Amino acid sequence: MLSKSRYLRRVVLLCVGPTATFACAVAVVSCASPPRQPEPQINVSTTVAEEVEVPAVEITADLLYDILLGEIAHQRGEIEVSAQALVRAAETSRDPRIAERAALLAVRARRYEEALVAAELWRELQPDSRAAMELLAGALLATEDIKGAEQQYREMIESSGDEVGYMYRRIAQAISRYGEGQEILALMDRLIELTPDNAEAHYSKAYIADSIDQPDEAGRALDRALELNPTWEDAATAKAAHLMAQGQKAQVKDFSKAFLKKTPGANKLREQFARFLVDFGEREEALSQFEQLADRDPENADALFTAALLGIQLEQLPEAADFLERHLQLRPKNDQARVYLGQVSLELERFQSAKEVLSAVSQESYYFEAQVLLGGVTAKLGTTEEALQHLQTLVPSSDEERVRLVLAEEQILREANQLDRAKEALDLGLSVLPDNSELLYARGLVAAQLSLIELHEQDLRKLLEIDPGNAHALNALGYTLADQTDRHGEALDLITQALELRPDDPFIMDSMGWVQYRLGNHAVAIDYLERALKTRPDAEIAAHLGEVLWVTGERRRAESVWNRALKESPLNDVLLGTIQKLKQ
Numbered sequence: 001m002l003s004k005s006r007y008l009r010r011v012v013l014l015c016v017g018p019t020a021t022f023a024c025a026v027a028v029v030s031c032a033s034p035p036r037q038p039e040p041q042i043n044v045s046t047t048v049a050e051e052v053e054v055p056a057v058e059i060t061a062d063l064l065y066d067i068l069l070g071e072i073a074h075q076r077g078e079i080e081v082s083a084q085a086l087v088r089a090a091e092t093s094r095d096p097r098i099a100e101r102a103a104l105l106a107v108r109a110r111r112y113e114e115a116l117v118a119a120e121l122w123r124e125l126q127p128d129s130r131a132a133m134e135l136l137a138g139a140l141l142a143t144e145d146i147k148g149a150e151q152q153y154r155e156m157i158e159s160s161g162d163e164v165g166y167m168y169r170r171i172a173q174a175i176s177r178y179g180e181g182q183e184i185l186a187l188m189d190r191l192i193e194l195t196p197d198n199a200e201a202h203y204s205k206a207y208i209a210d211s212i213d214q215p216d217e218a219g220r221a222l223d224r225a226l227e228l229n230p231t232w233e234d235a236a237t238a239k240a241a242h243l244m245a246q247g248q249k250a251q252v253k254d255f256s257k258a259f260l261k262k263t264p265g266a267n268k269l270r271e272q273f274a275r276f277l278v279d280f281g282e283r284e285e286a287l288s289q290f291e292q293l294a295d296r297d298p299e300n301a302d303a304l305f306t307a308a309l310l311g312i313q314l315e316q317l318p319e320a321a322d323f324l325e326r327h328l329q330l331r332p333k334n335d336q337a338r339v340y341l342g343q344v345s346l347e348l349e350r351f352q353s354a355k356e357v358l359s360a361v362s363q364e365s366y367y368f369e370a371q372v373l374l375g376g377v378t379a380k381l382g383t384t385e386e387a388l389q390h391l392q393t394l395v396p397s398s399d400e401e402r403v404r405l406v407l408a409e410e411q412i413l414r415e416a417n418q419l420d421r422a423k424e425a426l427d428l429g430l431s432v433l434p435d436n437s438e439l440l441y442a443r444g445l446v447a448a449q450l451s452l453i454e455l456h457e458q459d460l461r462k463l464l465e466i467d468p469g470n471a472h473a474l475n476a477l478g479y480t481l482a483d484q485t486d487r488h489g490e491a492l493d494l495i496t497q498a499l500e501l502r503p504d505d506p507f508i509m510d511s512m513g514w515v516q517y518r519l520g521n522h523a524v525a526i527d528y529l530e531r532a533l534k535t536r537p538d539a540e541i542a543a544h545l546g547e548v549l550w551v552t553g554e555r556r557r558a559e560s561v562w563n564r565a566l567k568e569s570p571l572n573d574v575l576l577g578t579i580q581k582l583k584q
Helices: 004-015 022-032 061-075 079-093 096-108 112-125 130-142 146-158 161-178 182-192 199-211 215-228 233-245 249-262 267-280 283-296 301-313 317-330 335-347 351-359 364-381 384-392 399-415 419-432 437-449 453-466 471-484 488-501 506-518 522-535 539-551 555-568 573-583
Strands: none
Touching: 061 079, 061 096, 079 096, 079 112, 096 112, 096 130, 112 130, 130 146, 130 161, 146 161, 146 182, 161 182, 161 199, 182 199, 199 215, 199 233, 215 233, 233 249, 233 267, 249 267, 267 283, 267 301, 283 301, 283 317, 301 317, 301 335, 317 335, 335 351, 335 364, 351 364, 364 384, 364 399, 384 399, 399 419, 399 437, 419 437, 437 453, 437 471, 453 471, 471 488, 471 506, 488 506, 506 522, 506 539, 522 539, 539 555, 539 573, 555 573
């Protein structure tokens, strides 16, 4: 079961996506601020009898029949029958408890004429009940008596005292529920005249304007609310969501940054802004906002988890691990986070930590993946054979899990430089799933490493028949043809297609630089390779750039490129092999 705080946070997450509206944001605000006076409930309140004197009513056969009919019909879900029977019982008994129940059930059944009768009686019997005023106003609106509804709302506002802001929010929700069109916006304007300098009144008007698709009115109302209360985070969050709903991304950024600069403790807005930045594709800035949020709101488990995922995507793995560890302190049962932490720890070569966290995974939906990852950890802490034996104990329950198991075995063998056995594992997997794209791609790469060019091309051509727009397959085939054959023109065509699909991919830029080098276009090659290395500092890209520079006579620059790469990857085989080949 979700805790209340968990529920509210989940609502916020739903409301700040790219299609969020102001109505959604204002609903969250209302939920997040516990009402000082409870909303009327369907069940009869036991406190009614304490507030007013319950009349002594003779229980006639007709009255008892209507009460029983109303209750039994309600239990059976026949709300309309229940409402009609209880309205008759309320009129007969003049009991405020029955009047309240009848009014509420009539509203639920959309029997507004009956609701009006019961609500008027309820209001008569309990003249100071705000719940009775509110329900009566709603029934009047639903029956198109705008003037009558306005009178009820005016009384609610005038009697609300310090709760006037909250009362405006409740009235706005009721007006949006029961009324429609410009009339309800005009009604809200008249109500605002009672307290024209109340920020929550204008905030509530924005909610109504949004509900009737009047975005300009909503925007102006929010601006007025913020003018009256410049540091009000609820209004700022709604304003940013409103701008986002209108597709005004630049304004969302400018407004959110400006508000956060003057109100750095606005955690709700900061989280919303961070998630908007994710939608914009600005992941680094989003991560920065989540990092600040995590510092300011260390108990926000959802923000920590999202920050961790962004860190993984941006390959900021130490930071991602820290976020995941902090998240698990707050949510120790989240095995999904535990699996992510195991993966990150494995990448960071924190093998013992990876083993401990993955061994703690128990939820069925994450157990298989955790055990597969434990195979990789075992290969690092023990031996290749121990790791393979561990994987052999796992029984896949789907083709997806079967593929995952084969790829894990292949990776362990490839990293142990047992390429023939890695190919055998992939051969076996493809004998069961011959058209699986992941297995075809993996075997194609292993075949290239084994210089099995015909098999490499066969697998990647088949993959491209299945998925013609697979940029990775186009790139891999193009690079292999450029590197291991003299089919450079064909390689150029393939890599060009891949680059059109993923123009910012550093590995595809590297392939383009390499095929240009093979074609003798050294200046073009250097340009592509320098851009690739700037985008992604990688040992193999550095090896390629250094080779082209060396061959063109820029040996000092080549050595500088290699030396920087050696500091980060001193054991990279491609880099070491390139340096040794050229310096002989």
